[in-house]
Amino acid sequence: xxxxxxxxxxxxxxxxxxxxxxxxxxxxxxxxxxxxxxxxxxxxxxxxxxxxxxxxxxxxxxxxxxxxxxxxxxxxxxxxxxxxxxxxxxxxxxxxxxxxxxxxxxxxxxxxxxxxxxxxxxxxxxxxxxxxxxxxxxxxx
Amino acid sequence: xxxxxxxxxxxxxxxxxxxxxxxxxxxxxxxxxxxxxxxxxxxxxxxxxxxxxxxxxxxxxxxxxxxxxxxxxxxxxxxxxxxxxxxxxxxxxxxxxxxxxxxxxxxxxxxxxxxxxxxxxxxxxxxxxxxxxxxxxxxxxxxxxxxxxxxxxxxxxxxxxxxxxxxxxxxxxxxxxxxxxxxxxxxxxxxxxxxxxxxxxxxxxxxxxxxxxxxxxxxxxxxxxxxxxxxxxxxxxxxxxxxxxxxxxxxxxxxxxxxxxxxxx
Numbered sequence: 398x399x400x401x402x403x404x405x406x407x408x409x410x411x412x413x414x415x416x417x418x419x420x421x422x423x424x425x426x427x428x429x430x431x432x433x434x435x436x437x438x439x440x441x442x443x444x445x446x447x448x449x450x451x452x453x454x455x456x457x458x459x460x461x462x463x464x465x466x467x468x469x470x471x472x473x474x475x476x477x478x479x480x481x482x483x484x485x486x487x488x489x490x491x492x493x494x495x496x497x498x499x500x501x502x503x504x505x506x507x508x509x510x511x512x513x514x515x516x517x518x519x520x521x522x523x524x525x526x527x528x529x530x531x532x533x534x535x536x537x538x
Numbered sequence: 539x540x541x542x543x544x545x546x547x548x549x550x551x552x553x554x555x556x557x558x559x560x561x562x563x564x565x566x567x568x569x570x571x572x573x574x575x576x577x578x579x580x581x582x583x584x585x586x587x588x589x590x591x592x593x594x595x596x597x598x599x600x601x602x603x604x605x606x607x608x609x610x611x612x613x614x615x616x617x618x619x620x621x622x623x624x625x626x627x628x629x630x631x632x633x634x635x636x637x638x639x640x641x642x643x644x645x646x647x648x649x650x651x652x653x654x655x656x657x658x659x660x661x662x663x664x665x666x667x668x669x670x671x672x673x674x675x676x677x678x679x680x681x682x683x684x685x686x687x688x689x690x691x692x693x694x695x696x697x698x699x700x701x702x703x704x705x706x707x708x709x710x711x712x713x714x715x716x717x718x719x720x721x722x723x724x725x726x727x728x729x730x731x732x733x734x735x736x737x738x739x740x741x742x743x744x745x746x747x748x749x750x751x752x753x754x755x756x757x758x759x760x761x762x763x764x765x766x767x768x769x770x771x772x773x774x775x776x777x778x779x780x781x782x783x784x785x786x787x788x789x790x791x792x793x794x795x796x797x798x799x800x801x802x803x
Contacts (some may be wrong), residue, residue: 443732450731461734463730465722465726465730465736496722498714498715498717499593505709506716507711507770509770510713510714511771512713512769513769
């Protein structure tokens with residue numbers, strides 16, 4: 398119950414501020430650690446995480462995966478926690494030409510549909526879950 | 539250093555520069571000789587469905603359109619045939635030139651909009667329902683008369699500003715996912731989006747029967763689908779942005795053969 402009352406307002410609010418250091422966001426967006434099992438579920442659910450539209454990953458039950466972007470296998474050994482967090486939050490901070498959507502940015506976007514306007518693609522909690530999951534992916538494909 | 543050595547070094551340097559340029563920025567337009575229709579990406583079964591008139595579901599709309607072409611309508615009590623005669627002659631190559639800039643409106647109109655103008659102005663009949671069966675049937679019938687002919691949208695003083703406007707929309711990032719049409723269809727065509735190969739977005743077969751839709755649909759419908767996928771607000775039905783995008787896409791596909799009514803997955 399306590400968790401519900403704490404997360405419910407956060408869903409409706411604008412993204413909270415965070416600090417970029419180099420090519421990382423070193424600190425958790427929520428102050429806590431994410432849940433890798435929930436993160437895996439977000440990545441595997443195409444309509445929620447959208448990840449497998451462009452990426453492939455070690456999620457054998459999802460057969461339709463993308464080849465536009467690097468395979469997620471090995472992401473946890475290629476990148477640090479802070480690097481993964483910034484690449485999900487706003488990858489354009491690392492590469493202005495990236496096609497990676499900004500998962501936790503709501504400004505500087507054009508003609509966002511009414512149902513998504515002002516909302517980040519994932520909440521801070523969901524992003525921390527995905528970061529925690531990706532960090533478990535140590536082996537390259 | 540020998541002359542050959544210098545040339546080799548210069549070549550390496552140029553290759554390196556080219557590598558840097560293509561790596562750092564976005565890919566450019568697809569070279570004309572590398573263009574391919576979405577047909578090329580389809581399974582043999584889906585290709586066969588398009589190729590065989592008896593199996594192509596789009597032919598049902600073409601047949602309906604043929605009947606509508608002969609039907610008198612409106613306060614003027616005119617059929618399409620009363621003015622245009624035999625569509626197999628008079629409409630040959632017409633769809634390959636659309637969208638076209640209307641001299642009166644001074645803006646591009648697509649094939650469906652042209653049919654609606656004819657209907658309201660010449661037949662003096664109420665407009666057909668947008669994306670409805672009759673309008674799609676007439677468009678499919680007219681487009682069918684250009685099957686196999688090269689797309690003939692040309693860049694001239696009339697079309698140039700609208701082609702530019704369409705290109706600008708095509709390259710503009712939009713929506714919550716912050717993607718442009720070009721991000722997928724120029725820079726990543728052929729790669730797989732959730733398992734499906736991304737086509738180069740040449741509108742050679744519209745109106746076309748999409749198996750996913752289980753019906754025939756217009757290019758505007760397809761454009762709206764993409765905008766929704768990008769989580770962008772679709773343009774209002776009939777907004778000028780659609781005709782500009784369609785004009786740019788048809789110009790980009792110039793010379794490619796018309797396939798309407800196409801079949802796509």
